[in-house]
């Protein structure tokens with residue numbers, strides 16, 4: 001026994017005294033994961049290694065999801081799986097007060113005296129209950145330019161879900177990666193594990209064949225040929241919606257989603273008249289603007305949709321762009337014959353989401369506003385959410401692509417870049433070749 005202990009002690013010392021190793025193995029400054037766009041569902045998916053032995057677990061990225069949940073019923077084998085005992089510190093971190101039993105043989109997802117949460121498939125809006133558990137996860141560190149050494153979190157908290165909750169998600173995924181604003185969301189847990197700032201950044205690729213990226217931790221966030229997107233961000237406050245937007249949740253829980261304050265919308269720099277009541281979050285949690293990675297296109301409440309599309313159609317007509325019939329799910333489409341293409345996509349009217357003042361706006365150019373549904377037809381990639389929307393504006397995946405968005409949870413602010421296309425790079429240009 002003694003020689004073994006001595007050996008472990010000696011190797012630990014050696015590890016710590018080697019600065020480069022210590023930096024990579026113990027204190028990464030940031031972590032990085034690839035994000036693929038699924039061609040058939042338009043969901044964004046990532047892969048995280050989990051369990052003992054480690055296996056890659058593919059997950060749909062859910063920006064506003066409260067935690068990571070995975071299917072524990074099928075193919076969950078791990079010697080380090082630990083259910084969380086009722087009333088433990090982990091249960092309180094997860095906001096899970098209840099205590100559950102499971103009336104069958106013990107296995108991951110089915111243990112007695114455990115606390116539970118309600119994993120949510122935010123694509124289908126189906127929720128169920130699931131055991132809170134811990135297991136090892138392993139991720140790649142980064143210096144912001146390349147992936148570096150692999151680091152692991154031995155007791156990462158997540159929720160187990162039954163296989164049926166995967167329905168509606170991309171083929172081959174085993175759950176969802178919740179990046180939401182909770183203490184057990186991936187950003188907070190990873191920041192706590194490695195003592196870095198509670199910041200993360202998402203850069204979605206528009207291509208289904210080239211990966212985008214998520215960084216956990218602060219910048220630099222460098223894209224080939226050496227463009228640090230963290231250096232040119234515009235900031236706007238993040239708002240908390242006091243009422244959860246999840247499909248099932250404990251009473252009184254605020255939303256884990258990321259809301260920003262859009263005060264007006266401009267088309268070709270002209271303000272569109274909107275019912276501004278819809279732009280703020282009321283005390284029932286209705287209204288406002290959020291950012292979503294599970295909605296492929298921006299969804300607008302019906303009256304906002306009507307006002308914005310009418311302005312867009314008028315501005316397009318003034319540019320001699322010919323309107324054609326809608327192509328579901330889009331109502332507003334144009335013949336591509338009169339539309340020039342530019343580095344920033346189709347030359348169409350710009351759409352500005354004006355934020356805390358007139359000088360702070362998120363400008364959407366053709367690459368993010370238009371969707372090519374055929375060689376002849378381009379559609380405005382916004383959809384009509386009807387008049388009964390919970391959230392008036394949901395900024396979706398297509399509008400986020402090739403834009404770096406950074407979420408700073410401690411400062412409660414969002415940083416967003418202008419489209420990276422304007423700087424001759426894309427979100428698919430992170431150099432994934434490891435320099436470890």
Ligand SMILES: *[C@@H]1O[C@H](CO)[C@@H](O)[C@H](O)[C@H]1NC(C)=O
Nearest residue numbers: 102103104105106110111112
């Ligand atoms: C939980 O406890 C009940 C009652 O003691 C028992 O029948 C059941 O098998 C146990 N389940 C697990 C998963 O241990």
Ligand SMILES: *[C@@H]1O[C@H](CO)[C@@H](O)[C@H](O)[C@H]1NC(C)=O
Nearest residue numbers: 274275276277278279287303
């Ligand atoms: C604006 O929206 C609010 C909230 O839906 C609604 O109560 C109000 O009637 C609307 N105002 C107008 C002028 O349509």
Ligand SMILES: *[C@@H]1O[C@H](CO)[C@@H](O)[C@H](O)[C@H]1NC(C)=O
Nearest residue numbers: 315316317318319320321338
């Ligand atoms: C649109 O077309 C009309 C008639 O063909 C032409 O007079 C006008 O200059 C065009 N406008 C633009 C912005 O191209």
Ligand SMILES: *[C@@H]1O[C@H](CO)[C@@H](O)[C@H](O)[C@H]1NC(C)=O
Nearest residue numbers: 145146224431432433434435
């Ligand atoms: C990507 O990173 C690797 C490792 O640092 C480096 O060797 C390679 O040159 C980089 N690729 C480009 C295109 O710069």
